[in-house]
Amino acid sequence: MNALRYSNISVILHWLVAIMLVFAMVMGTTSLVNIPNDDPEKINALKGHMIFGFLITTFMIVRLIAKMKSINPPPMVTDNALRDKIGASVHSALYILVILMGLSGLGIALLAGVPDVILGVEGASLPETFNELLPRLAHGVVAKLIMATVVLHVVAALYHQLILKDNIITRMALGKRFKD
């Protein structure tokens, strides 16, 4: 059996993650990285970023599980099999990249001793910069890959909606899921 739309939980988490991801990307690249680690404001910015990052990663994992356990709409087919394959790969890439973003963020925080600084452990302080840490390099590279993948994803959705006019957007909207 196929559904007309994704499950309510998948739809809600899709839009929630989309908004939160854009916000985390913009704040991460324009604000967080520009605050020096010896600025007292840095730890507050990190706290906010880490909580937000954990939520995004958790929502993405919950969404993946919900999708695996639900009855979903059939894969979109166009007249171009290669394009359809790329579309499916972009979706898988988004799950993998967002989860990698969360894991690399956690890696930076643990290697740099951020939890001790947040908890106020005596003598704990942030390193001069996070740039020497391998997970920091990964976090920066994965951020760029996510941006590129999200652009591809949005362009593909607009192509379906505006050029192919197959009303793809209804699959990711709340409403009746099955034909009577």
Ligand code: HEM
């Ligand atoms: C999906 C979730 C996340 C997104 C979208 C995200 C986004 C970003 C972005 C865009 C940057 C700037 C990268 C650059 O321009 O090179 C950044 C930096 C950073 N993020 Fe995340 N992040 C996420 C999760 C996390 C988590 C869970 C943690 C920690 C537990 C974390 C800790 C950090 C740290 C420590 C930096 C470096 C700040 C600096 O260099 O001063 N991130 N993040």
